[in-house]
Amino acid sequence: xxxxxxxxxxxxxxxxxxxxxxxxxxxxxxxxxxxxxxxxxxxxxxxxxxxxxxxxxxxxxxxxxxxxxxxxxxxxxxxxxxxxxxxxxxxxxxxxxxxxxxxxxxxxxxxxxxxxxxxxxxxxxxxxxxxxxxxxxxxxxxxxxxxxxxxxxxxxxxxxxxxxxxxxxxxxxxxxxxxxxxxxxxxxxxxxxxxxxxxxxxxxxxxxxxxxxxxxxxxxxxxxxxxxxxxxxxxxxxxxxxxxxxxxxxxxxxxxxxxxxxxxxxxxxxxxxxxxxxxxxxxxxxxxxxxxxxxxxxxxxxxxxxxxxxxxxx
Amino acid sequence: xxxxxxxxxxxxxxxxxxxxxxxxxxxxxxxxxxxxxxxxxxxxxxxxxxxxxxxxxxxxxxxxxxxxxxxxxxxxxxxxxxxxxxxxxxxxxxxxxxxxxxxxxxxxxxxxxxxxxxxxxxxxxxxxxxxxxxxxxxxxxxxxxxxxxxxxxxxxxxxxxxxxxxxxxxxxxxxxxxxxxxxxxxxxxxxxxxxxxxxxxxxxxxxxxxxxxxxxxxxxxxxxxxxxxxxxxxxxxxxxxxxxxxxxxxxxxxxxxxxxxxxxxxxxxxxxxxxxxxxxxxxxxxxxxxxxxxxxxxxxxxxxxxxxxxxxxxxxxxxxxxxxxxxxxxxxxxxxxxxxxxxxx
Numbered sequence: 001x002x003x004x005x006x007x008x009x010x011x012x013x014x015x016x017x018x019x020x021x022x023x024x025x026x027x028x029x030x031x032x033x034x035x036x037x038x039x040x041x042x043x044x045x046x047x048x049x050x051x052x053x054x055x056x057x058x059x060x061x062x063x064x065x066x067x068x069x070x071x072x073x074x075x076x077x078x079x080x081x082x083x084x085x086x087x088x089x090x091x092x093x094x095x096x097x098x099x100x101x102x103x104x105x106x107x108x109x110x111x112x113x114x115x116x117x118x119x120x121x122x123x124x125x126x127x128x129x130x131x132x133x134x135x136x137x138x139x140x141x142x143x144x145x146x147x148x149x150x151x152x153x154x155x156x157x158x159x160x161x162x163x164x165x166x167x168x169x170x171x172x173x174x175x176x177x178x179x180x181x182x183x184x185x186x187x188x189x190x191x192x193x194x195x196x197x198x199x200x201x202x203x204x205x206x207x208x209x210x211x212x213x214x215x216x217x218x219x220x221x222x223x224x225x226x227x228x229x230x231x232x233x234x235x236x237x238x239x240x241x242x243x244x245x246x247x248x249x250x251x252x253x254x255x256x257x258x259x260x261x262x263x264x265x266x267x268x269x270x271x272x273x274x275x276x277x278x279x280x281x282x283x284x285x286x287x288x289x290x291x292x293x294x295x296x297x298x299x300x301x302x303x304x305x306x307x308x309x310x311x312x313x314x
Numbered sequence: 315x316x317x318x319x320x321x322x323x324x325x326x327x328x329x330x331x332x333x334x335x336x337x338x339x340x341x342x343x344x345x346x347x348x349x350x351x352x353x354x355x356x357x358x359x360x361x362x363x364x365x366x367x368x369x370x371x372x373x374x375x376x377x378x379x380x381x382x383x384x385x386x387x388x389x390x391x392x393x394x395x396x397x398x399x400x401x402x403x404x405x406x407x408x409x410x411x412x413x414x415x416x417x418x419x420x421x422x423x424x425x426x427x428x429x430x431x432x433x434x435x436x437x438x439x440x441x442x443x444x445x446x447x448x449x450x451x452x453x454x455x456x457x458x459x460x461x462x463x464x465x466x467x468x469x470x471x472x473x474x475x476x477x478x479x480x481x482x483x484x485x486x487x488x489x490x491x492x493x494x495x496x497x498x499x500x501x502x503x504x505x506x507x508x509x510x511x512x513x514x515x516x517x518x519x520x521x522x523x524x525x526x527x528x529x530x531x532x533x534x535x536x537x538x539x540x541x542x543x544x545x546x547x548x549x550x551x552x553x554x555x556x557x558x559x560x561x562x563x564x565x566x567x568x569x570x571x572x573x574x575x576x577x578x579x580x581x582x583x584x585x586x587x588x589x590x591x592x593x594x595x596x597x598x599x600x601x602x603x604x605x606x607x608x609x610x611x612x613x614x615x616x617x618x619x620x621x622x623x624x625x626x627x628x629x630x631x632x633x634x635x636x637x638x639x640x641x642x643x644x645x646x647x648x649x650x651x652x653x654x655x656x657x658x659x
Binding site: 062063064065066067133134137138141165166167168169247248251252253254263265269272273274276277278279 | 370371372373374376377465470471472473494495496497498499500501502505506507508509513516517520521524
């Protein structure tokens, strides 16, 4: 009923309105067509790899350009592992930064700090990669990895989890760099979200005698819950697809990582490393297939986020 | 007045672009890119012809010249005669360079630590894991090697440097050949991958006891510690222009079908064992003969006048008699409309 009256209103307003509507629909269609085109071309380009290796492409970890045998398990695990670790560091920190800026920080400081965070979000990823390689990795090796490795008893669980070449290029440091990369972005959006909460709601809570912790816990975060999930998923999306910074520091080994401090590879770093010199048809197809898998993982993450939002019934 | 000035500038610009000769494009290997860029600069000053070279990687260069989107392609790895025939291409070597293993051992000077191809292969296979292993100590009787674990570093990106290095390991060790093989990128049994020469040298610099391999010119510029290697004649040599030239002089250029030239593990007494040429690819039956002719003229000019540029960048030129031979091959093998494409100008 409401829709019918809306469309008749558009018709009444003449050709300008119809044109506008058409242009908007056109923009949306173009986007969807481009997206579909990407998926289809990735599927066509990667098809030889799927045909040659079948489902084993997804769960075997051999990656051998000499014998032309490829399996994507190493990069898939590396991608999921680095992104998950990065998020588990970045999420609490980003929430903390945003809450501090909105609830506790003096107004005179909040603005410059907010601007600084937004500037951090704009640093190119290659700069983070070089920082990771030349600054973080040697520091991490000397002050964290070596002490842990030396104190772990041979054969203990700590030895298994933390073994690896002591030079700081591993899955864990790659995840740390990723966390630093997505943190400012997430903090900036969280801050914007918290600022959208009407001040009188929070003031009313304080008026009722709530402490700061209670206000954040029961008012601030619940009122933007839906958006928080969205921000987390966008952060995860960036961490999954990040290429240059990770390539510099992850150690680039295609086998399944044996420990947290072992070298690994992500899907994006593998493609960046090998695509320019991939001369074999099957090698190239396998890299394109990796691209498709990354696309599907990212798509899956977004779909799960949507499903979670619907089930929590906000 | 300003308008008039602007007009005359515009006229001048138009006239000069129309008057100066064509511009050509090539794409491929990044290893010889600095030399080609310097050649192109000098060539433009001498002849007015502009050469655009894009260092997109050997794989990309082969693809683009096969597709005909560039006039010439460049590859660090020679194509096998049957692949050349299938793609309708002709290849020739332009420059020679070397790969140097580098180490991070406290107190070690350039060339002081000696290794053989077999030991190097066993290190990269993960069988020799400490610097004081008996195999290493046996050929370094005067050195006191530390009890340090060996950290193996390799290139993570596909590269001609890796191709030369793994080819050398394959020739030196049957086990390496069977288990790993030689290619632009291989399934490394152990070790860390650094991206590019800079990534490998950063990991080696930051890790005590690390070993890696990089292009010699990069090692020299960055003061990395190089090794001595035992060559096929049994002598220990250090990387450098002399030992690369010795390898180039010892190679059998005349009997290499399709110019498939490998300079790894040459038998000459002074030869460095990990040496390779880099190659240019052009179509044998070009659709645009004038462009291919201009590209060949550029490389003929580089052969004749480019040696000082080559030496300054720590490359070695192709031996002069071979350059002459290649130029003669062009007139014989690259044909369009029944006529040779290349002619001297």
